[in-house]
Amino acid sequence: MQNKLETRSPPLNVNELDNKQICCVLINKEWHRARVPESKLSPLGTLQVFCVDSGKTYSLPLSFVRTVMDLAGIEADHIRQWPPLATKFILADLVGPRGPGSGSQWSIPAMFFLKTHLENRTWKAVPLGIYAGHQGVRLFDSENKLFVASMIKVELGVPSQTYQDALTMSKVLNEQPTNIKPVLEPLLEPELDMTPASPTPTKTASNFEYFIRSSPVKHKIPLIPDDSTVSSDSLANLLAGMNTSSSDFCSAPNAVGSVNLLASTKTPQAPFSTPQANPTTITEIPDVDLAAQEILFVIFSGEPGSFFGKLGRIPIKDQDEMATELLNVYSSLLNAPLLYVDGKSRLGHHGVLQWNEDQNYHRFRRVLIISELPDGLVEIYFIDYGNSLWIPRLKILAPLDCLNHFRQPPHGIHCKMDGNFSFTASEWKSLVLDKWVEVNVGECKEGGYTVTFTDNSINKKVADVVRAKATPASITTGKGELYFLSR
Structure with a gap:
């Protein structure tokens, strides 16, 4: 696939790109799956793309984009049909303290707490419903302790009406035998806008694990499926019926504090733009000046x-x-x-x-x-x-x-x-x-x-x-x- 993409010509016009179709974009010498939210070039001649497997948005020249809808082969089918490998989450059981207005807001210390305590760790997550287009999750650490309990303890957040239920679940999980492992099941939406497709109830029975990674280049929240999960073919058919109802995990709608875990991580560095950053030819490097x-x-x-x-x-x-x-x-x-x-x-x-x-x-x-x-x-x-x-x-x-x-x-x-x-x-x-x-x-x-x-x-x-x-x-x-x- 890499060879096919490298030899393929970019689209001649942005109007060839459909915001509901998967394309491939070249970032840091690697090809990524992406969607184009809006077929419009910026004044600088760049196009905004959303990488579906990392949750990140980039501005790229059109020459870095490749369409894949007419490519043949099983690999091309995987690129077009495979569900996203990452998604955005909203943290359940906790809301931001009320601000001066009618809504709530997260303080800088609270955001710093989230950043320092969430990144680079693997969490056990119980998926709840969809709220504001994001999958709600309840997080537990390796000792089955509820994550938000530590934030509430230091008064960086306000417990929602589901908080006591979450504490009870933490106790139940902690009492399970160590040899019992939950079935890990990914819950992902096939469409970028995550629009509900049917009134089917949200599937919330299983836990899954994900890892929040901090890096100067990439930030991914991959879902780690277990061997016992459904196959990729049947999974794609089930996605449309999943995650279509929202759970009430806030005491009041206007008190909701949405925590975008991807956005709260380190932002990507701006492209290196020093005028002198041009390729050069180097055929000689000085020898080492050696002593006897x-x-x-x-x-x-x-x-x-x-x-x-x-x-x-x-x-x-x-x-x-x-x-x-x-x-x-x-x-x-x-x-x-x-x-x-x-x-x-x-x-x-x-x-x-x-x-x-x-x-x-x-x-x-x-x-x-x-x-x-x-x-x-x-x-x-x-x-x-x-x-x-x-x-x-x-x-x-x-x-x-x-x-x-x-x-x-x-x-x-x-x-x-x-x-x-x-x-x-x-x-x-x-x-x-x-x-x-x-x-x-x-x-x-x-x-x-x-x-x-x-x-x-x-x-x-x-x-x-x-x-x-x-x-x-x-x-x-x-x-x-x-x-x-x-x-």
Whole structure:
């Protein structure tokens, strides 16, 4: 689907977009499902889109939009028909204190309390009815304690008429055996405006869990279905009859305080708009100025006898400045420029790769293009970490001329110890990885430095094992040092 969307032309006119149809939009180099609430361009030439799976609204150029209604295949059917993966909620059992007028309002401390105590946690939620177009939920923590009870205790909210009922439910849940798990059942609306389709009563019997996540780029409230829930096909048919009646969980209609959990999280950063943020070509980065002896922290082990070590003398502050700059600049760009924008080779060029260590943690790293294949794969070398891998060329971002720290020398060096060793790769990795060593730095050959261990005591354990595993012809000692001679 990604290939189909990338090769597909954008709509020629906004009038081609229907506010009830799903389309796909390109945000942060990823495709998202969205709807266009209004087919109208802003004075800046952008179009407002609503991402149905994250609840967020963006303003994008029309060129970042792709229609999917005429695409064939099961994947395209899923994009068009699958219910939204997130929705907006209203917190039940609590209303905001009454303000100067007839209505109620949430104080700044109350909103701060919601933000600090809801985000980045998984909650057990009992769905109630629909109110003001939002699904009402009653939240319990991992110990089955009612969330709003803590807000009422510190007088940041007023209990509604369902509050005592919620406390009773909390007690019942807490008395359940730990081996009993509720059936998790997603309750989602297929239409953006969530208009009731029939007078069918709201389905409220089951609990479900959702996670409120805070991130500079994304805010999602995904629903986590259990294996015992209905299939996707039957689920789509049931959606129209769900959540169609509202529950009375406020003492008075004009006292309702609607808490939009998505809106109360951190707002998305504005696109990076510095005029100097233009792609640039970087083929050379200064070499490291090395001393005769260097202390290294080994962060990558190659074949037996080789490793990559971070220079111990480079201040953490310098490393953090570059990492922070890359993260702030590239994560704020709506669509960062790619290194490969045409069919030309970029061999020997430096670029940037978004490195996702897990779904919540992202960082950007400097890379060097060291090999290219005709099928679009390129081999990149992480100049600050010593490892390499093959990836599609369209994953690599171009360096920008606004980056102040990108041309820093590499933070470490690739080291090679001459000699023959009887280590396996796993034995060598276990021996040297995450260890501090001090080495005599020799000449540079093909991007790696020939090194020997010094007589520093931090090397003793590693040096003793290496000496035992090396062939006698490749070892000589003198003045307390262990040398590995060139062949």
